[in-house]
Amino acid sequence: MRRLTPVRTTGGLGVAAISYVAVDYLRNISPTWHERLQPALWSILALIAISRVPFYKHWSSEIRAAIPFVGSMLFMLSCLLFEALCVRFSTAVLGLDWHRGTPPLPDAGQWLLLSLNEKLPEPLVEILRAHIIGLHHYLMLFMILAFSVLFDSVEAPGLGLGARYMFTMAIGRFLRAITFVSTILPSARPWCAASRFSVPAYPHHWAQKYYVPYASDANAIRQIIQQDIAYADTGELLRDYRPNWGSMNFLIDILRPTSRGSWFSLLKKAGGGCNDLIYSGHMLVAVLTAMAWTEAYGGFSSGIIWLLVLHSAQREIRERHHYTVDCIVAIYVGILLWKMTGCIWPTKNGTRRRKVSKLEKIQRRLIQAAKDSDMEEVRELLKEVELSNQETQNKGQSKFMWVFACVTIISALAIVLLAFTLTSDG
DSSP states (O other): OOOOOOOOOOTTHHHHHHHHHHHHHHHHHOHHHHHHHHHHHHHHHHHHHHHHGGGOOOHHHHHHTHHHHHHHHHHHHHHHHHHHHHHHHHHHTTHHHHHHHSOOOOOHHHHHHHHHHHHSOHHHHHHHHSOOOOHHHHHHHHHHHHHGGGGTSSOSOHHHHHHHHHHHHHHHHHHHHHHHTTSOBOOSSTTHHHHHOOOOSSOOHHHHHHTGGGSSOHHHHHHHHHHOSOOOOOOSOOOOOOOOOGGGGGGHHHHOOOSSOOHHHHHHTTTTOSSBOSSOHHHHHHHHHHHHHHHHTOSHHHHHHHHHHHHHHHHHHHTTSSOHHHHHHHHHHHHHHHHHHTTTSOOTTHHHHHHHHHHHHTHHHHHHHHHTTOHHHHHHHHHHHHHHHHHHHHHHHHHHHHHHHHHHHHHHHHHHHHHHHHHSOO
16 A cells, blocks of 8 residues: 655745744834834734634644643643752742842853954954844744644644644753752852842741851851761851741742732743753753644754744844853753643654555555455454544543553642641751
8 A cells, every 4th residue: 555645735834933033123223114014914914813713623633632721731830840949949949139149051062152242343243142042933834834734734733733832841840940949059240139039138938057167168067068967056047037828928038028018929930041041941942843834744843943043043042041061051951741641642644654554554455345346344453443542542641641640649749848847847
């Protein structure tokens, strides 16, 4: 039996994506043209998408993907909440004096970029410095990719692609949070914490007892290694202001408030933090978008998106939002996480490949049934192919539910453990 290759219409997806980035960059070159072209571009894209909705043929698969999509979204929101708690704790635990007085780490990547500024042509340096693409662009590029199922540019369901994207990002955010909260690294921008955060100037009582007495004395560090016990007499520990947050009082030691206000208002101000948060969350989003685009669509536009990812990485380093190690780790973690979640969600054309593979296995039986004009046997064989495909889909959904449940339990246990440890007296 000859293998059938599906014919897909691209719908100019790559052109639409590049046009979006180019038109949005006009805000830096010609704000007037940007104000004219951006609404026009979005209107055209929206009208074209709406016109395709009545002819969309895969609503049943979208409905089946709705539950994993909602579950992935809730999981991602819980991980973002956990990350916000860790960001605030990492920024506040050592106090503003530490942020102001601790120099940035030496970064060979930053040195390399500064040296290239002296050797490369000025126009090329200006291109490297340009703010061509940002975090919101990558998120919007993925939205364009997901909605392209309406044009058969990407294999349906779009909600399934969105579920995988959010699930992978949630795992990445959770791993990032437990990574940067484990060891507090100084910021590449020492002034950041004082300008953005309202936290005590002095350290958390944990740091006062276990870190401050030994931080700058080599002999003290050697002695604490030998004794493996905090031996310094810290005197009376400085205690933080403690508001009345009711059932959320366990967050006081984590968030270290200095004035009246809710715990939620403090988390909203956490943002991207100030001390170095290894690995880069911006780069994780960029890499996941590029991976989704490459796997689901491919073509020249995916190569351009990867070039934009590299441009974003060098700009993160150049502008000292992150150290070089943060961007490098984010790139390979994003790639590996996307590959890992491929065992839960089928890759591009996976369903079709499974059907063709099953048809090839029963090829002789199917040909013989056709020669014998045994239509009942033909129907039974085709039904066997369809049942095999449904079993594979059910296994994929079962994998998703197990992984989703395990990661959610791990997230909850980590939050409870952190809260219990910080609220105890030591």
